[in-house]
Amino acid sequence: EVQLQASGGGLVQAGGSLRLSCLVDGFIVDDYTIGWFRQAPGKGREAVSCISNGGSATYYATSVKGRFTISADNAKNTVYLQMTNLKPEDTALYYCAADGRFDRFLRKSADYVGQGTQVTVSS
Numbered sequence: 712e713v714q715l716q717a718s719g720g721g722l723v724q725a726g727g728s729l730r731l732s733c734l735v736d737g738f739i740v741d742d743y744t745i746g747w748f749r750q751a752p753g754k755g756r757e758a759v760s761c762i763s764n765g766g767s768a769t770y771y772a773t774s775v776k777g778r779f780t781i782s783a784d785n786a787k788n789t790v791y792l793q794m795t796n797l798k799p800e801d802t803a804l805y806y807c808a809a810d811g812r813f814d815r816f817l818r819k820s821a822d823y824v825g826q827g828t829q830v831t832v833s834s
Contacts, residue, residue, distance in 0.1 A: 712736075712737055713735075713736070713737030713738060713809075713823050714734075714735070714736040714737055714825065715733055715734075715735055715736075715807040715808065715809060715823055715824070715825025715826075716733065716734040716735075716736070716807075716825060716826075717731060717732070717733050717805065717806065717807040717825050717826060717827060717828040718731070718732050718734075718828055719731040719732045719828060720805060720827075720828030720829045720830045720831075721829075721830070721831070722831045722832075722833065723797055723830075723831070723832055723833070724832070724833050725797060725798055725799055725832055725833065725834050726796055726797065727797050727832070728793070728794060728795045728796075728797065729794050729797065729830060730791055730792065730793050730794070731747065731791065731792040731794065731805055731807075731828060731830075732789055732790075732791055733745065733747070733789060733790045733791075733792075733807030733825065734787075734788065734789050735788045735789065735790070735809070736788070738809075739785075739788065740783050740784075740785055740788050740789070740790060741764060741765060741766070741783070741785050742764050743764050743809040743810065743811060743822075744761050744762070744763050744764055744809065744810050744811070744812065744813045744815075744816045745761060745762060745783065745790045745807070745808070745809045746758065746759065746760050746761025746762060746770070746781060746790070746792075746807075746808060746809075746816060747759045747760055747761070747781075747792050747805050747806065747807060747808070748805070748806045748808050748819060748821070748824070749801075749803035749804065749805045749806070749830075750803055750804050750806070750827075751802060751803040751804075754803075756819050757772060757803075757819070758770070758772060758816060758817055758818075758819050759771070759772050759775055759779065759792070759805070760772065760775065760779055760781045760792060761781065761813070761816045761817070762781045762782070762783050762790065763813045764811075764813075766783055768813060769781055770813070770816075770817060774800070775794075775801070778794065778795050778796045778797075779792060779793065779794050779795070780792070780793045780795075781793075790807070792805075794830070797830075797832045798832060799832045799833065799834045800832075801830060801832050802830060802831050802832050803829075803830060804827035804828070804829055804830075805827055805828050805829075805830050806824050806825060806826070806827045807824075807825040808821035808823060808824045808825065809821060809822060809823045810822045810823075
């Protein structure tokens with residue numbers, strides 16, 4: 712059974728930082744494109760960031776470039792999203808997700824989507 716366990720969300724003031732973690736159980740992190748979607752109330756799903764299988768490529772939404780960094784720790788089978796200089800518009804439910812194809816992830820499709828972790832940024 713595949714499980715993507717997201718954690719690390721919380722309430723932070725604008726300008727603050729959080730680190731999201733996605734612990735993967737059921738497959739090896741290095742074998743999939745893994746990353747994060749987010750969804751704010753009343754809005755559609757957004758692909759925030761992902762890292763390709765093998766870690767050769769990364770993607771960041773324009774709105775988070777320069778502020779968010781994605782990384783993978785193969786030994787811990789965990790993917791991290793370091794978020795800095797957070798803004799109120801980053802407030803959303805963040806979902807860890809995985810897909811066999813990098814391009815499909817960018818189209819907001821994923822083979823596996825875990826439970827979300829809430830990120831709330833106050834102004």
